[in-house]
Amino acid sequence: LSRMQSLLRMGKAEADIAIYYPFYGFPKSLMFENEHEEAFFNGELEEISGKKAFQPSSNSLSQLFHKEKDPKVSWLMALWPLVKELDQQGLTWIWVNDNYLKDARWDGAHILLGKTEVDLLLLPDVKQIHADAAENLSQLAGKGTKIISYGELPQAQREFQNFQEKDQRVQEAMQNIVFRSPILDPNELRNLIEGIFIPQTISYDDAYPFLRR
Secondary structure, three states: OHHHHHHHHOOOOEEEEEEEOOOOOOOHHHHHOOOOOOOOHHHOOHHHHOOOOOOOOOOOHHHHOOOOOOHHHHHHHHHHHHHHHHHHOOOOEEEEOHHHHHOOEEOOOOEEEOOEEEEEEEEEOOOEOOHHHHHHHHHHHOOOOOEEEEOOOOOEOOOOOOHHHHHHHHHHHHOOOOOOOOEOOHHHHHHHHHHHHOOOOOOOOOOOOOOOO
């Protein structure tokens, strides 16, 4: 076991796509969305265990405190069909936040997010992004980094101090940040991603939500 653990630590994390997550924290109220399906959500794999990952009761205290939908949940639910599409295409993805984007690097072939290598960065209809992260991405875009915007590009940031100046920095950075115009049609996005990553070494003949390449 110790030898296997040592071997696993020698590997390098890789993913096909990094998806920018613009919020602080992940909403636990996502578990109450009936249409949400995710492998290993809450540590359970429904296809193996035969039971739902989470079955909230009608008198759950968490439900009482989540009568209004969290904006983060609305954003995630709107994005989730695209995420499921990536899974079904056999593409791996990770979430990435401002801290990683501020320090992201380009090695000539991959985007380096800490010790993780990714091939593509997706900005999925976000309204705000940290000014430092936006400017770093603008520099990376000039070196050949693949950055796609699905929906409108962010035009502001979250901080209040000198917010007008920082908003202007974001707007200027966004002018050079994507290698093509922002995409509004999900079919167009699907075709673009297929053009980047296909042919793939592995493909699935059906939609299996628990599979990864």
